[in-house]
Amino acid sequence: MPYHEFDCSKCLPERKKHAVTKGTGDNLATALPLGYLNTIPGSISERGCAYCGAKHVIGTPMKDVIHMSHGPVGCTYDTWQTKRYISDNNNFQLKYTFATDVREKHIVFGAEGLLKQNIIEAFKACPDIKRMTIYQTCATALIGDDINAVAAEVMEEMPDVDIFTCNSPGFGGPSQSGGHHKINIAWINDKVGNVEPEITSDYVINYVGEYNIQGDQEVMLDYFTRMGIQVLSTFTGNGTYDGLRAMHRAHLNVLECARSAEYICNELRVRYGIPRLDIDGFGFEPLSQSLRKIGMFFGIEDRAEKIIAEETARWKPELDWYKERLKGKKVCLWPGGSKLWHWAHAIEEEMGVKVVSVYTKFGHQGDMEKGIARCGEDALAIDDPNELEGLEALEKLQPDIIFTGKRPGEVAKKVRVPYLNAHAYHNGPYKGFEGWVRFARDIYNGIYSPMHQLSGLDISKDEIPTDRGFVTQRMLSDAKLPEEIAKSESLRRYTGKDDIIADLRKKNPPYFTPIVKAEAAE
Amino acid sequence: MNCQFKPKDRIGTINPIFTCQPAGAQYASIGIKDCIGIVHGGQGCVMFVRLLISQHLKESFEIASSSVHEDGAVFGALDRVEEAVDVLLMRYPHVKVVPIITTCSTEVIGDDVDGVVTKLQEELLDVKYPDREVHLIPIHCPSFVGSMVTGYDVAVRDFVKHFSKKDKPSLKINLITGWVNPGDVKELKHLLAEMQVEANVLFEIESFDSPLMPDKSAVSHGSTTIAELTATADAQGTIALNRYEGGQAATWLQTRWDVPAVIGPTPIGIRNTDTFLRNVNDMTGKPIPESLVKERGVALDAITDLAHMFLADKKVAIYGNPDLVLGLAEYCLDLGMKPVLLLLGDENAGYEKDPRIAAIKENVDYPMEIITNADLFELEDRIKNGLELDLILGHSKGRFVAIDYNIPMLRVGFPTYDRAGLYRYPVVGYAGATWLAEQMANTLFNDMEVKKNREWILNVW
Numbered sequence: 001m002p003y004h005e006f007d008c009s010k011c012l013p014e015r016k017k018h019a020v021t022k023g024t025g026d027n028l029a030t031a032l033p034l035g036y037l038n039t040i041p042g043s044i045s046e047r048g049c050a051y052c053g054a055k056h057v058i059g060t061p062m063k064d065v066i067h068m069s070h071g072p073v074g075c076t077y078d079t080w081q082t083k084r085y086i087s088d089n090n091n092f093q094l095k096y097t098f099a100t101d102v103r104e105k106h107i108v109f110g111a112e113g114l115l116k117q118n119i120i121e122a123f124k125a126c127p128d129i130k131r132m133t134i135y136q137t138c139a140t141a142l143i144g145d146d147i148n149a150v151a152a153e154v155m156e157e158m159p160d161v162d163i164f165t166c167n168s169p170g171f172g173g174p175s176q177s178g179g180h181h182k183i184n185i186a187w188i189n190d191k192v193g194n195v196e197p198e199i200t201s202d203y204v205i206n207y208v209g210e211y212n213i214q215g216d217q218e219v220m221l222d223y224f225t226r227m228g229i230q231v232l233s234t235f236t237g238n239g240t241y242d243g244l245r246a247m248h249r250a251h252l253n254v255l256e257c258a259r260s261a262e263y264i265c266n267e268l269r270v271r272y273g274i275p276r277l278d279i280d281g282f283g284f285e286p287l288s289q290s291l292r293k294i295g296m297f298f299g300i301e302d303r304a305e306k307i308i309a310e311e312t313a314r315w316k317p318e319l320d321w322y323k324e325r326l327k328g329k330k331v332c333l334w335p336g337g338s339k340l341w342h343w344a345h346a347i348e349e350e351m352g353v354k355v356v357s358v359y360t361k362f363g364h365q366g367d368m369e370k371g372i373a374r375c376g377e378d379a380l381a382i383d384d385p386n387e388l389e390g391l392e393a394l395e396k397l398q399p400d401i402i403f404t405g406k407r408p409g410e411v412a413k414k415v416r417v418p419y420l421n422a423h424a425y426h427n428g429p430y431k432g433f434e435g436w437v438r439f440a441r442d443i444y445n446g447i448y449s450p451m452h453q454l455s456g457l458d459i460s461k462d463e464i465p466t467d468r469g470f471v472t473q474r475m476l477s478d479a480k481l482p483e484e485i486a487k488s489e490s491l492r493r494y495t496g497k498d499d500i501i502a503d504l505r506k507k508n509p510p511y512f513t514p515i516v517k518a519e520a521a522e
Numbered sequence: 523m524n525c526q527f528k529p530k531d532r533i534g535t536i537n538p539i540f541t542c543q544p545a546g547a548q549y550a551s552i553g554i555k556d557c558i559g560i561v562h563g564g565q566g567c568v569m570f571v572r573l574l575i576s577q578h579l580k581e582s583f584e585i586a587s588s589s590v591h592e593d594g595a596v597f598g599a600l601d602r603v604e605e606a607v608d609v610l611l612m613r614y615p616h617v618k619v620v621p622i623i624t625t626c627s628t629e630v631i632g633d634d635v636d637g638v639v640t641k642l643q644e645e646l647l648d649v650k651y652p653d654r655e656v657h658l659i660p661i662h663c664p665s666f667v668g669s670m671v672t673g674y675d676v677a678v679r680d681f682v683k684h685f686s687k688k689d690k691p692s693l694k695i696n697l698i699t700g701w702v703n704p705g706d707v708k709e710l711k712h713l714l715a716e717m718q719v720e721a722n723v724l725f726e727i728e729s730f731d732s733p734l735m736p737d738k739s740a741v742s743h744g745s746t747t748i749a750e751l752t753a754t755a756d757a758q759g760t761i762a763l764n765r766y767e768g769g770q771a772a773t774w775l776q777t778r779w780d781v782p783a784v785i786g787p788t789p790i791g792i793r794n795t796d797t798f799l800r801n802v803n804d805m806t807g808k809p810i811p812e813s814l815v816k817e818r819g820v821a822l823d824a825i826t827d828l829a830h831m832f833l834a835d836k837k838v839a840i841y842g843n844p845d846l847v848l849g850l851a852e853y854c855l856d857l858g859m860k861p862v863l864l865l866l867g868d869e870n871a872g873y874e875k876d877p878r879i880a881a882i883k884e885n886v887d888y889p890m891e892i893i894t895n896a897d898l899f900e901l902e903d904r905i906k907n908g909l910e911l912d913l914i915l916g917h918s919k920g921r922f923v924a925i926d927y928n929i930p931m932l933r934v935g936f937p938t939y940d941r942a943g944l945y946r947y948p949v950v951g952y953a954g955a956t957w958l959a960e961q962m963a964n965t966l967f968n969d970m971e972v973k974k975n976r977e978w979i980l981n982v983w
Contacts, residue, residue: 011612039589042560042606043613047589049566072626072665073535074542078570081919082577095922099535102666107630118534125536125899138564138627139666142595170564171595171627387584388613407573410582415738458736 553725
């Protein structure tokens with residue numbers, strides 16, 4: 001294996017097998033780091049906990065639910081207002097978070113009574129909301145509170161409410177990924193099959209592993225609806241609690257983020273015989289292939305092709321404007337889990353950048369397999385990176401931009417590498433055809449910020465150009481472009497609006513009439 | 523009495539005002555030079571606090587985790603602390619101070635962190651790092667006790683307890699700032715410099731606002747040294763500006779080393795800054811110089827253009843860290859405003875005896891509430907039920923209350939991630955008094971224009 005040993009980690013021999021450099025001719029059989037093992041204490045890893053994996057990543061995007069954490073307030077506070085998973089019900093799930101506020105006396109005497117009071121109180125405070133998820137935390141798991149029993153008792157007393165319980169305390173596993181798994185399994189065990197949906201189309205899917213970051217889900221939902229497909233539920237972005245209880249009636253599970261949600265798809269296949277189709281909403285080609293695959297499954301390829309043709313014609317000239325200017329730019333693709341393989345190949349092919357490194361905080365070896373398979377030669381692949389390794393990699397690779405989280409982005413800033421938020425995006429959504437152009441635009445604006453150029457100058461010793469009061473991004477990006485491209489009439493910069501989700505929401509309701517019925521009526 | 527002082531009625535918390543104890547200890551730890559803390563618990567207890575701090579300051583800070591997994595929770599996780607200390611020391615050769623901050627999980631399972639520190643001293647530090655100065659400091663922060671405010675208070679006390687040692691008397695004073703911003707520390711140091719007073723500043727966090735350098739060398743970190751912490755025992759006296767964030771450390775220094783302590787007031791507003799300077803004068807004998815008389819005059823000149831014309835009678839709700847909230851409330855009263863609701867996000871037995879709360883209860887002549895153990899739903903619920911407000915003062919976590927109910931809000935406190943650069947400006951001192959009055963006014967002006975509420979008033983001013 002072409003393992004990469006970081007200088008800063010020479011004293012930690014076990015780290016050596018967690019990074020590889022993909023050489024010429026290497027594939028995932030010959031270049032694959034270890035993954036998803038216990039974190040080395042004190043290494044300043046970037047991993048989170050199983051509670052946040054369950055509550056923060058998967059649970060909370062459900063929009064019509066009281067999300068209550070059973071524990072001290074910290075877990076709730078810390079996982080509140082750090083994400084951009086919006087919803088079309090005025091963002092209830094972003095705005096409200098609930099903690100049972102466990103204190104020392106409860107640790108000593110138990111907190112089940114406290115939990116029950118909290119549940120009743122929360123439903124009273126939010127009279128329009130009739131659904132709740134209760135998340136176990138480290139403290140209440142360790143004292144052995146039976147949250148299931150309390151939930152059952154309340155449901156008995158309050159027949160109009162429904163409560164889901166998620167037992168995923170923070171210490172459960174090496175990273176947030178343990179929590180993804182637990183909440184997937186708990187949901188199918190406890191809630192799927194409890195609600196019978198109204199079926200309005202011949203083509204019915206669940207959209208799984210999609211969290212509606214800045215409206216991603218709503219963009220994709222638009223395509224599915226234009227194909228006449230009924231989306232029973234989204235797991236979980238912009239999803240409803242009762243919609244997700246009806247998952248068993250879909251004909252197909254369309255899976256986006258396999259890292260966080262393949263578990264429920266696999267169980268739906270085993271228990272209800274619903275096939276799983278992995279798709280990809282990022283990138284013109286992967287997205288087109290995805291819509292085609294769904295079309296083929298239902299025998300409605302023509303509807304997919306119509307959308308692909310329309311959207312490509314509208315947005316490809318804009319994507320290509322950026323591609324010409326991003327060619328060869330070096331990118332560190334350092335997300336949490338699945339984006340390393342969702343994006344690696346697609347950004348190289350469609351934006352012309354070169355992915356010089358991929359990493360994953362909580363991905364499993366399967367994610368690395370896909371990531372390695374999809375990234376180019378010489379890419380440095382790192383599992384569970386830590387602060388010093390990240391800095392060493394940035395120094396060695398000298399990327400033009402890095403896609404990562406907010407805090408690591410601040411680290412990159414200090415070594416003069418601009419960052420894009422890979423988890424929450426800058427000016428998303430990034431899914432869909434237009435979204436992909438918005439991503440390209442954010443990358444372009446990051447790399448060619450005139451400010452970024454200025455930050456490299458040392459005014460005490462460098463030559464300071466005094467002949468200009470400004471430069472534009474174009475002056476930087478087009479300096480070395482062939483004239484026919486720089487002045488091309490067929491390419492253009494992004495022309496969309498600031499907020500593209502507001503218009504999508506206005507398409508509702510006539511827009512949601514299934515095409516299949518409309519055709520039948522004709 | 524017009525002012526009601528009581529805990530909130532509900533038992534649970536909807537939209538908390540504070541996070542838990544370990545966050546406070548972590549915020550204190552990054553103020554010390556060559557210090558990287560290890561939080562003993564699940565990884566989220568660090569990862570999210572680092573994110574929170576980086577959201578507020580737009581910088582990244584190094585804090586480690588002992589990464590307790592399931593086996594540790596069942597069988598005990600002290601081996602994770604032992605490994606974490608060694609890994610950290612191996613890879614960060616500059617690190618000298620390692621607070622070991624416990625969390626709810628490791629307090630519940632009863633890990634003996636104090637014992638493991640003794641063990642590590644003998645078996646690791648003396649053996650593997652005999653020539654290196656390393657301080658391992660247990661800090662107990664069960665999340666089910668207190669709040670991030672008490673966590674900060676406990677950590678400052680424990681750092682001082684660990685390091686302070688008598689040598690020879692010094693003319694310096696100890697300035698314990700409480701949980702503040704880089705801009706506050708800059709202003710406080712400026713005031714002391716004008717008074718020609720030297721101080722051990724706990725903590726020197728002006729450097730949190732670090733540059734982006736062409737040679738990529740800058741790192742954001744506090745710069746209070748071990749020498750300064752040690753010398754706290756020799757100081758002429760301690761001024762702890764915040765009763766609940768550093769008060770314990772000041773009291774401890776007085777009890778253990780006979781260093782006289784003055785606790786409070788939080789120098790927010792003209793009056794409290796005056797008192798602070800008088801306290802410095804009393805402690806050091808250094809006169810208040812003409813330069814500060816002038817600075818005070820500049821501030822009053824600016825504030826006089828605003829107070830009785832625009833700010834008087836405006837009804838304000840304030841939430842956040844208790845010393846900040848009470849300091850702001852006092853200043854608002856001095857400005858002629860009406861703080862009608864103060865929300866303190868925890869239950870601290872000290873609130874009952876706080877002279878500021880007693881004075882407010884005694885003197886306000888309009889209906890007012892001070893709610894302890896409060897959450898942000900207390901604010902929202904009152905607005906829904908008819909509480910009229912002209913202004914909210916508080917941190918970013920309450921942003922949706924302001925947005926959804928169209929109430930102008932000035933971000934103040936921690937965290938203020940939804941506004942640019944606020945950590946750079948002081949709320950303390952004369953500069954802070956000016957900044958607060960002007961920002962409150964501008965926030966109201968902007969709201970008048972957005973709502974077309976007598977927006978023509980500012981045609982002439």
